[in-house]
Amino acid sequence: MIAVWIALGVVALIGIFIWVTYNSLVTLRIRVDEAWSDINVQLKRRLDLIPNLVETVKGYAKHESGVFEKVTEARAQVMNAKGVKDTAAAENQFEGALKSLFAVAEAYPDLKANENFKELQNELVDTEDKIQASRRFYNSGVTGLNTKIQTFPANVVAAMFKFTNREFFDVDETEREAVEKPVDVKF
Secondary structure, X not given: OHHHHHHHHHHHHHHHHHHXXXXXXXXXXXXXXXXXHHHHHHHHHHHHHHHHHHHHHHHHOOOOHHHHHHHHHHHHHHHHOOHHHHHHHHHHHHHHHHXXXXXXXXXXXXXXXXXXXXXXXXXXXXXXXXXXXXXXXHHHHHHHHHHHHHOOOHHHHHHHOOOOOOOOOOOOHHHHHHHHOOOOOOO
């Protein structure tokens, strides 16, 4: 009789372990999905700001059409990106195009003094900060989920219920090289 109670206790403990582990995996997966949604909201906000910014700069720099085309193309790529990897790649190209746009703006002092341009630029900087925060939150969630999926004994439950690792929202190789390169300081 004692053996039956011990066996039932072991089965109950295994059931509780599976239940708790499954629920924690679901919670982590939902947090990652929420974080991805936050990134998409911020990207949409930025994409909505860009046409206004481009039109403002166009008024001052009519002969810089190549830059405007690159920004427009990069914006379209971000809008059409599917999944984390494609979105990250499109984002990296878009950020490069934005740098070109701001480089053009630097050449026009009247534009830099324009209140509309300043307001749009501030909104864009604020949105960029929010995108970076959303990326960190997403990548933190992915780290937690992937770690739980890969560590024993949770990996057994994750395999039973087909939980899969998620991709990080990461910079591409050319940006990684620029980020990892030490900054030259010259006086």
